[in-house]
Amino acid sequence: MEEMREWKHRKSSTSSSIPIPNSSSIHSLDDGCLMHIFSFLSPIPDRYNTALVCHRWHYLACHPRLWLRVDRSVKDSSEPGVFPTIETAVSHARPGDTILIAAGGSHLASDIQIKKPLCLVYYFYIGGGELPDETTLFCSRGSDSALEFMSNCKVANLTVKAELGCCLLHRSGRLTIDGCILQCESNPLDYLSCPIVSTAASGPEILTSSAKSHGDSVSVSRTRIEGGAKAVLTSGSLELQRVRVIYARTSIFFWFDVDRK
Numbered sequence: 118m119e120e121m122r123e124w125k126h127r128k129s130s131t132s133s134s135i136p137i138p139n140s141s142s143i144h145s146l147d148d149g150c151l152m153h154i155f156s157f158l159s160p161i162p163d164r165y166n167t168a169l170v171c172h173r174w175h176y177l178a179c180h181p182r183l184w185l186r187v188d189r190s191v192k193d194s195s196e197p198g199v200f201p202t203i204e205t206a207v208s209h210a211r212p213g214d215t216i217l218i219a220a221g222g223s224h225l226a227s228d229i230q231i232k233k234p235l236c237l238v239y240y241f242y243i244g245g246g247e248l249p250d251e252t253t254l255f256c257s258r259g260s261d262s263a264l265e266f267m268s269n270c271k272v273a274n275l276t277v278k279a280e281l282g283c284c285l286l287h288r289s290g291r292l293t294i295d296g297c298i299l300q301c302e303s304n305p306l307d308y309l310s311c312p313i314v315s316t317a318a319s320g321p322e323i324l325t326s327s328a329k330s331h332g333d334s335v336s337v338s339r340t341r342i343e344g345g346a347k348a349v350l351t352s353g354s355l356e357l358q359r360v361r362v363i364y365a366r367t368s369i370f371f372w373f374d375v376d377r378k
Contacts, residue, residue: 152177160184160215160236185210188219203237203254204229218275223253226277227260236271253278262286262314272297279310287315287335294337301344311350312342315375318354335375341368349375
């Protein structure tokens, strides 16, 4: 009996000294599992930074299932997730998708309606660009706006230029504008131009607290606004609030909200 106990003790001490592979490591997950986890990360900067970890993570974090890309230089239209125009990318996007605008050149954007939650981003690492104004969304004369929003959306690091009319038209939902450049060209009809126009909540006003916190609104941060009669024009029940302006050496940056009165 004594020998049996001693043998069991030796066996348990020997097995405990053998290193056990860490099966709980995130690297042990298959590609589908990792990609599903990456889909919950905010596209910029979290998911983008994830792509810098290793070759495998770069492949999964940049997979077309997680991103859509607008690149005019792409010749092969069969490449998944890549589109030549913003309008095409918006029509193919699923609710919650992020559309990356590749650097360089001008993209025509005239009265593009966005009726699902989307994020439109230009990121300076993509395509080798260094400044947001290297890539411009251009709205030609005769169009009401470059982009028209009817859902919860975000626009970041983009330059939007309008000849006449407005750069961004907000119909409904929560619109976030971050780090953008909005330009209305100077012309004799400059008084008809506004970088941001909101017609949201033009119907009967709802005064519940839930409507105020989850309803229509526009949030602007770190954004240059140039030209036009005024920075923002509202025709519904929303009004300009919490305005902050910083005068830089060459530009003026705005922070403000357009929310219920």
